Amino acid sequence: LSKSSAQIRLPRYVRVNLLKTTVEDVLQMFVSEKYEEIENVNPTYTEYIELVRNLQPKQFLRDCHLPELLVFARGTDLHEHKLYKSGAIILQDKQAFLPAYILAPPAGSHVIDCCAAPGNKTTHTAAILHNTGRVFAFDKDGQRLASMRKLTQCVGASGAIQLSHMDFLKVDPTSPQYSRVTHAIVDPSCSGSGIVSRLNELTSVEEPNSKQRLKHLANFQAMILKHALSFPSMQRVVYSTCSIHAEENEGVVKEVEEWCGGRYVLVEIMPTLPGRGEGSFTKCVRMSPERDLTNGFFVACFRRTSACGSKRP
Numbered sequence: 001l002s003k004s005s006a007q008i009r010l011p012r013y014v015r016v017n018l019l020k021t022t023v024e025d026v027l028q029m030f031v032s033e034k035y036e037e038i039e040n041v042n043p044t045y046t047e048y049i050e051l052v053r054n055l056q057p058k059q060f061l062r063d064c065h066l067p068e069l070l071v072f073a074r075g076t077d078l079h080e081h082k083l084y085k086s087g088a089i090i091l092q093d094k095q096a097f098l099p100a101y102i103l104a105p106p107a108g109s110h111v112i113d114c115c116a117a118p119g120n121k122t123t124h125t126a127a128i129l130h131n132t133g134r135v136f137a138f139d140k141d142g143q144r145l146a147s148m149r150k151l152t153q154c155v156g157a158s159g160a161i162q163l164s165h166m167d168f169l170k171v172d173p174t175s176p177q178y179s180r181v182t183h184a185i186v187d188p189s190c191s192g193s194g195i196v197s198r199l200n201e202l203t204s205v206e207e208p209n210s211k212q213r214l215k216h217l218a219n220f221q222a223m224i225l226k227h228a229l230s231f232p233s234m235q236r237v238v239y240s241t242c243s244i245h246a247e248e249n250e251g252v253v254k255e256v257e258e259w260c261g262g263r264y265v266l267v268e269i270m271p272t273l274p275g276r277g278e279g280s281f282t283k284c285v286r287m288s289p290e291r292d293l294t295n296g297f298f299v300a301c302f303r304r305t306s307a308c309g310s311k312r313p
């Protein structure tokens with residue numbers, strides 16, 4: 001990301017938690033508090049971004065992709081709002097909502113979230129499932145998992161979510177409890193180099209290690225992704241990072257695609273988004289602060305091919 005990215009202030013993204021309320025009820029509440037909804041009917045992506053860029057305090061619009069996502073002017077602070085405190089709305093940058101939206105598991109699905117804490121994508125997945133089915137969520141960090149437990153309770157998603165304090169690489173894909181797992185979110189630890197608020201924190205100390213560090217991260221990310229693809233009934237896996245480095249993004253996808261040997265293929269996701277993966281990886285999405293008014297982000301989606309039966313790839 002360029003230096004100018006660090007100056008960009010992102011809008012306030014608000015996800016309506018459909019486990020607790022409806023979009024219409026939330027809209028009514030904001031309008032009753034003198035917020036103004038800006039018309040946003042079938043704009044092009046460029047028009048949509050301009051509308052978001054020009055939002056004034058107390059104005060909002062509906063996101064052009066996610067039906068339950070509202071976008072408020074930058075600087076809007078809703079942390080004290082009763083809808084936030086009750087778990088009816090969730091405050092997170094837009095890119096955090098893309099993986100579960102792209103995964104789109106049908107009601108009743110069994111899903112794994114391999115690196116789940118603090119739980120934004122797990123709880124969004126549970127909302128998409130309307131708390132039907134099951135989300136097996138793993139994280140090896142006990143503290144982060146403890147705050148995730150609180151979040152799942154606050155947003156009313158704990159019924160469908162099974163939390164495990166575990167290294168995902170030690171989870172046995174052939175265990176009978178995972179026999180119906182068809183969908184996965186793989187959002188592993190990454191360099192975080194796309195996160196706008198962190199751009200100014202990156203110190204020169206990190207520079208000498210960066211190539212080595214990226215290699216280490218990419219190895220780990222590829223291992224987690226391969227492990228997720230190894231579940232016997234797996235059909236669809238979304239891989240995401242908040243990194244701008246090709247090593248952690250297209251590099252990982254390339255390695256894993258080759259390893260799959262045709263048993264999984266990349267799905268073209270969100271074709272109307274202009275930010276595409278680098279090189280031949282145009283089926284994947286890259287978001288950037290300048291172009292998309294989100295943190296820097298990468299998403300890829302793998303789909304199982306019919307050739308593949310239930311063998312390990």
Ligand code: SAM
Nearest residue numbers: 115116118119120121139140141167168187189
């Ligand atoms: N998906 C999360 C969300 O949307 O809230 C954010 C995940 S964060 C980018 C990466 C997480 O991976 C961290 O919580 C970290 O503890 C966890 N992690 C790292 N290595 C892991 C492993 N081997 N098994 C399970 N979790 C791991």
